Amino acid sequence: MQIWFNIIYYPLEKNIYEVNALKRIELLLNDSVFNSHMQRNAEMEIEPQFCKHDIYHHIDVARIAYILVLEHNDLNYFVKEAELGGKLAAKEVIYAAGLLHDIAKWKEYEYGADHAALGARIARDILPRVFFNPHEVDIICQAVYEHRNISRDMSFLGERIHRADNLSRVCTKCPQRGICPKVNSKEITVTNFEY
Numbered sequence: 001m002q003i004w005f006n007i008i009y010y011p012l013e014k015n016i017y018e019v020n021a022l023k024r025i026e027l028l029l030n031d032s033v034f035n036s037h038m039q040r041n042a043e044m045e046i047e048p049q050f051c052k053h054d055i056y057h058h059i060d061v062a063r064i065a066y067i068l069v070l071e072h073n074d075l076n077y078f079v080k081e082a083e084l085g086g087k088l089a090a091k092e093v094i095y096a097a098g099l100l101h102d103i104a105k106w107k108e109y110e111y112g113a114d115h116a117a118l119g120a121r122i123a124r125d126i127l128p129r130v131f132f133n134p135h136e137v138d139i140i141c142q143a144v145y146e147h148r149n150i151s152r153d154m155s156f157l158g159e160r161i162h163r164a165d166n167l168s169r170v171c172t173k174c175p176q177r178g179i180c181p182k183v184n185s186k187e188i189t190v191t192n193f194e195y
């Protein structure tokens, strides 16, 4: 029985890991420019009055955006609509947008810049370093820009990142809720706990 287990299941299990390996996301998380911006965000939020824009927030938004796509069975649609190479490329594009969406938050603290617009510009420099192609870079940067610059004709990914960003914050239990300037633009219901 044990022999059969090794023969039949081990190759399958190995294959699953290989198929799901987000290699470009691993490179992004280890990229020096990416990490220098995350460090600047951390320095500006040593004593935060409101929500932090740290790596945990970025990963939350990436995961929630991916869940939003999956739970509506939209991954194949996204691959086709965005003309991506396949499901793995689509997952990496979604995660990259989530991981980069607030990368310029520190510049907003520093001099009031639009962190979404500036973040899109910074992302455009980082993404080719971790092997996203020019077409994927355009899709990701548009979503980073749109996460706080919403419009009627937003991109598919921009809408998901915007909603995932709102869903990622647990405003219902926040002691700053009464004075938070963003509280009225969030989905503050039990919906937050579904993701």
Ligand SMILES: [Fe+2]
Binding pocket: 101, 102, 115, 116, 147, 148, 165
């Ligand atoms: Fe943001």
Ligand SMILES: [Fe+2]
Binding pocket: 057, 061, 101, 102, 165
């Ligand atoms: Fe955010």
